[in-house]
Amino acid sequence: MKFNGKAWILAAFIFLVAPGLAAQNPALADSLIALYHSDESLENDLPTLKSIADNHTNPDIKLEYAEILITKAAKDSLYNYLHSGFLQKGNAMQLKGNYPTALDSYFRSLNYANLSNNRLGIGAINISIADTYSMIGNSLTSKRYYDRGIAILREVNDSIKLGSALLNVGDESFNSGDYDEALEYFSESGLIFKAIDYPLGRAYNLGNVGMVYAAQGKHTLAKKNINEAIEMLEELEQYYPIAVYLSTIADIYAAQNNIPNAFDYAKRSHELATRYGLKDQIGNSNLQLANLYEAAGNYKEAYKFYKNYIVYRDSVTNLQAIQQMADLRTDFEISQKQTEVDLLAQQKRNQKIIVISTGIALVLLGLLAFGLYRRYLYINKMSKVLGNEKDRSDKLLLNILPEQTARELKEFGRVKSQRFESVSVLFADFKDFTNLSEYLDPEVLVESVDFYFSKFDEIIEKYGLEKIKTVGDCYMCAGGLPFPSHDHAHSILLAALDMTNFVKEAKENQKDDEIRFDIRIGVNTGPVVAGVVGSRKFAYDIWGDTVNIASRMETNSEAGRINISHNTYQLVKFHFECEYRGKVEVKSKGSMKMYYVNAIKFHHPKHDRGELVRPEVQV
Numbered sequence: 001m002k003f004n005g006k007a008w009i010l011a012a013f014i015f016l017v018a019p020g021l022a023a024q025n026p027a028l029a030d031s032l033i034a035l036y037h038s039d040e041s042l043e044n045d046l047p048t049l050k051s052i053a054d055n056h057t058n059p060d061i062k063l064e065y066a067e068i069l070i071t072k073a074a075k076d077s078l079y080n081y082l083h084s085g086f087l088q089k090g091n092a093m094q095l096k097g098n099y100p101t102a103l104d105s106y107f108r109s110l111n112y113a114n115l116s117n118n119r120l121g122i123g124a125i126n127i128s129i130a131d132t133y134s135m136i137g138n139s140l141t142s143k144r145y146y147d148r149g150i151a152i153l154r155e156v157n158d159s160i161k162l163g164s165a166l167l168n169v170g171d172e173s174f175n176s177g178d179y180d181e182a183l184e185y186f187s188e189s190g191l192i193f194k195a196i197d198y199p200l201g202r203a204y205n206l207g208n209v210g211m212v213y214a215a216q217g218k219h220t221l222a223k224k225n226i227n228e229a230i231e232m233l234e235e236l237e238q239y240y241p242i243a244v245y246l247s248t249i250a251d252i253y254a255a256q257n258n259i260p261n262a263f264d265y266a267k268r269s270h271e272l273a274t275r276y277g278l279k280d281q282i283g284n285s286n287l288q289l290a291n292l293y294e295a296a297g298n299y300k301e302a303y304k305f306y307k308n309y310i311v312y313r314d315s316v317t318n319l320q321a322i323q324q325m326a327d328l329r330t331d332f333e334i335s336q337k338q339t340e341v342d343l344l345a346q347q348k349r350n351q352k353i354i355v356i357s358t359g360i361a362l363v364l365l366g367l368l369a370f371g372l373y374r375r376y377l378y379i380n381k382m383s384k385v386l387g388n389e390k391d392r393s394d395k396l397l398l399n400i401l402p403e404q405t406a407r408e409l410k411e412f413g414r415v416k417s418q419r420f421e422s423v424s425v426l427f428a429d430f431k432d433f434t435n436l437s438e439y440l441d442p443e444v445l446v447e448s449v450d451f452y453f454s455k456f457d458e459i460i461e462k463y464g465l466e467k468i469k470t471v472g473d474c475y476m477c478a479g480g481l482p483f484p485s486h487d488h489a490h491s492i493l494l495a496a497l498d499m500t501n502f503v504k505e506a507k508e509n510q511k512d513d514e515i516r517f518d519i520r521i522g523v524n525t526g527p528v529v530a531g532v533v534g535s536r537k538f539a540y541d542i543w544g545d546t547v548n549i550a551s552r553m554e555t556n557s558e559a560g561r562i563n564i565s566h567n568t569y570q571l572v573k574f575h576f577e578c579e580y581r582g583k584v585e586v587k588s589k590g591s592m593k594m595y596y597v598n599a600i601k602f603h604h605p606k607h608d609r610g611e612l613v614r615p616e617v618q619v
Contacts, residue, residue, distance in 0.1 A: 029055035053088035063092035083112035097279040123152030163192035203232035283312035417531030423480040427554035430517035433473040489571040522553025566593040
């Protein structure tokens, strides 16, 4: 019996890993649905709707809440939520076998990801589009989107998304019959999932390596890998891949002429696919059972299952419609470029007509033309002045507010406050600054502070962090906003190490006429509320107990050291060498666990610094 090469289990995997989540959680989604319908205040709560759509594995329920999220997000043009809504709608349609609508949803999601400059979202959507083209057999287009998506995911350094994308490229190689290339992709993705201890990714990796072994005839290795994967996936309640893997084991037993075991696994696969409405796998399992019954000589049952396979095949696969959609998409992109070319040509023709008309007017109406010419010069001059002032005001606004916040303020005249569930906040100040400031010349004092803060601005920009404010000698920044990210704690500690090393080097190279300080840093991670305050002098600020604790971490730090809370430690303990300080009494907070960050254990590819970084400890 021929092994089923079109399992498409990996394509489902990238879809079902929502940004910011470790894996899908159907139980969480069900509890949120109950809460959403019992609490009227959650009717317009977009994070709750997003979490339901992200986490549910039932495609019909996923689709229902994705549609609600899209409708509510569209009212306020919230691009990030529109991106998420169309992403999950595409995921649901892909699971239901409706590939044309899935592609349309993914392209819409990609548009909103571009509008919100969400690089992680852009990379992931390119992989989703690649998966869908792969499913309909368009390998050339699929490869183009895979290459584009993987390049972006390597740049933004999201380990889960990158590992998932490599799995899917391996799946494409597997279905093309290039088993060695498939194993190379699976090997890289497996190393990533092992490094971050990601069970769902490891399960998929094991299962798909098993499918390659099965296709190569290495049946013992195949069953070992796949059975381990199924055991892990049952704990994670991931039923679609289990159905596919069961089908693969059925193929192995059929190839070994062990028909009873083949029937057992094929029926289990069919029952799972039917229970969860997985149309693509329902069709595959019907075909598999038809082949098994035919091999067993039971032609009546074989005919029944083959007829069911035809019904599901026709309901799922409409390659002509999908190809038409791909052609329409290509035509749309070409027409966009052609429109730009036509507009440019028309502008040039219009300019030529204006020049000729002006020349004739100058000959026939000398004085009038001269007056019009002077008027033109005046208008042109004023336009440049107004344009320069607009650029100046835009740059000034971007110096005060994050780009997305500034865009929202300009477009709507107001900025809605946002709650971020996980943000890392850094406070830094200089030792003995207050005492020294009483004796220093104000100009020298300001120059010294500017020397440090200017460098700090460069450092946080390097790591994609957001400067919040400075108050006197206190410098405050945060990671994980205005766009949520998974590695903000890692990035903010890299920035903190750069700050301490810069301060140390500045003091070592201090000249006689310069004033240099020692620095202490504190970091905490947790939820915050962010928004813009003021109606004339705008300021982007954050509030919450997370901010207060970060400030306490700084005041309880020592010169030249980075003091972090237990919350931050839990996120970075595998990446940084940390020294436990024990519980320290904190004003208004009681005893709190604190840690000093001493060095980097290993480097994030995004922030490869090439050397072990240790902050200087000042005595």
